[in-house]
Amino acid sequence: MEKTANITIIGAGVSGLLAAKTLEEKGYSPTVVEATEAVGGRVKTDFIDSVPLDHGFQVLLTAYPMVQKHLNLEALNLNYFKPGALLFSNGKRERIGDPLRDFSALWPTLVSKAGTFKDKWKIFKLSQQLKRTSLNDIFASKETTTLAFLQDYGFTDSIINNFFKPFFTGIFLEEELRTSSRMFQFVFKMFGEGYAAVPQNGIGAVAEQLKNSLKQTTFQFNTTVNFSATGKIATEKGETITTDAVLCSAPLQSEVAWKSCHNFYFETAEWAIEPGIIGLLTAPETYANNINYLFQTKTPILSVTVVKESTHAVTDLEQLVRKELKLHCAIETGRLVKHYHIKKALPDLENIRQDFTQKGNSSNSISIGDYTLNGSLNAAMQSGEAGACAVMNQLQHT
Numbered sequence: 001m002e003k004t005a006n007i008t009i010i011g012a013g014v015s016g017l018l019a020a021k022t023l024e025e026k027g028y029s030p031t032v033v034e035a036t037e038a039v040g041g042r043v044k045t046d047f048i049d050s051v052p053l054d055h056g057f058q059v060l061l062t063a064y065p066m067v068q069k070h071l072n073l074e075a076l077n078l079n080y081f082k083p084g085a086l087l088f089s090n091g092k093r094e095r096i097g098d099p100l101r102d103f104s105a106l107w108p109t110l111v112s113k114a115g116t117f118k119d120k121w122k123i124f125k126l127s128q129q130l131k132r133t134s135l136n137d138i139f140a141s142k143e144t145t146t147l148a149f150l151q152d153y154g155f156t157d158s159i160i161n162n163f164f165k166p167f168f169t170g171i172f173l174e175e176e177l178r179t180s181s182r183m184f185q186f187v188f189k190m191f192g193e194g195y196a197a198v199p200q201n202g203i204g205a206v207a208e209q210l211k212n213s214l215k216q217t218t219f220q221f222n223t224t225v226n227f228s229a230t231g232k233i234a235t236e237k238g239e240t241i242t243t244d245a246v247l248c249s250a251p252l253q254s255e256v257a258w259k260s261c262h263n264f265y266f267e268t269a270e271w272a273i274e275p276g277i278i279g280l281l282t283a284p285e286t287y288a289n290n291i292n293y294l295f296q297t298k299t300p301i302l303s304v305t306v307v308k309e310s311t312h313a314v315t316d317l318e319q320l321v322r323k324e325l326k327l328h329c330a331i332e333t334g335r336l337v338k339h340y341h342i343k344k345a346l347p348d349l350e351n352i353r354q355d356f357t358q359k360g361n362s363s364n365s366i367s368i369g370d371y372t373l374n375g376s377l378n379a380a381m382q383s384g385e386a387g388a389c390a391v392m393n394q395l396q397h398t
């Protein structure tokens with residue numbers, strides 16, 4: 001049944017799009033006000049010579065409950081990553097994988113010097129244990145740092161430094177593994193229960209699919225709004241937006257600290273590793289953290305993520321990264337195709353949650369967005385869905 005209440009969603013990121021989808025399903029026709037010219041927010045892809053270049057390397061974990069619920073994975077034509085990683089240091093490479101899902105990883109994983117046999121057994125044990133643990137229990141568990149969790153679990157420094165640190169640095173976008181142990185267990189469980197993948201048309205295809213599912217939503221692009229505590233929304237051009245309720249996915253500046261990263265795309269003469277394998281530079285001093293080749297390109301294009309903070313000019317950082325790739329991975333880089341510096345990549349959160357609690361900056365607003373729960377696509381979607389339900393509930397009682 002068509003509902004007449006006027007609902008404004010600030011931000012056309014994944015959370016805003018999911019909020020619009022949820023509202024449409026209940027008969028509402030919301031308006032999405034977006035500062036930039038397109039949907040996606042942090043999930044965006046540029047096309048250069050038809051090659052999809054994501055704004056920062058990110059993967060869709062197919063086991064995310066919200067992904068299962070809201071996305072048509074088949075239509076995304078996913079390219080899958082192999083479980084595990086290829087570890088690079090000083091020109092040597094070692095494979096560590098999940099032999100249960102990719103049998104070719106059995107022997108290299110067993111003989112890898114990255115950790116002891118006991119470490120490898122513990123990885124297996126942890127992944128089985130997490131399969132039996134519900135997400136509710138993970139998010140209710142005692143919160144400590146990821147590093148403390150791994151140490152308490154009995155992993156050696158060797159496997160922590162050679163595998164967990166570089167692998168989770170690329171996911172958490174911080175090098176100390178100070179991210180909540182809840183987030184670690186959640187992500188580890190998701191990796192164990194599904195696959196890491198990217199759509200054939202880049203991660204931006206996720207946002208495009210959500211947008212294309214909307215039929216009753218109006219978009220107002222290139223419109224930055226200022227949202228006050230009185231609930232008034234004013235555009236930068238001075239127009240006031242009158243609305244019955246607001247879902248806001250744009251946090252106030254003071255509300256959240258951010259983690260950043262750089263992403264370089266280089267041409268290389270040949271494929272130094274197979275597309276679908278994630279390479280990690282394990283030496284702690286390197287700027288380059290993870291590498292992978294784009295899928296299905298005619299010529300090899302290598303994506304390189306830098307997480308370590310630096311004061312270098314981008315051109316200097318690029319040169320340092322090129323040297324590291326040569327020294328550690330024996331990869332000679334060619335033309336720089338594109339560079340992105342993503343200053344607000346992931347929210348730096350202490351209290352990681354899964355359950356949405358309604359909060360907002362005024363009585364008729366509700367905050368949504370990954371930063372309200374935890375830094376993931378799953379959380380962004382979940383907050384959008386739950387925020388939309390909360391706003392509908394609120395409207396029914398006013």
Ligand SMILES: Cc1cc2nc3c(=O)[nH]c(=O)nc-3n(C[C@H](O)[C@H](O)[C@H](O)COP(=O)(O)OP(=O)(O)OC[C@H]3O[C@@H](n4cnc5c(N)ncnc54)[C@H](O)[C@@H]3O)c2cc1C
Pocket residue numbers: 010011012013014015016033034035036039040041042043055056057058059060061223224225226249250261342344345346368369370371375376377378380
């Ligand atoms: C480099 C990188 C790697 C990542 N890796 C992964 C990964 O591997 N797996 C994973 O699950 N997640 C990953 N993420 C996180 C994931 O992308 C985010 O959790 C998700 O996209 C957040 O969506 P959101 O809607 O909450 O916020 P956003 O995408 O930030 O959306 C907010 C929107 O609001 C708009 N906006 C802001 N202020 C205003 C204003 N004043 N007026 C109007 N509009 C405004 C913005 O332009 C934006 O479109 C990664 C993110 C980055 C950047």
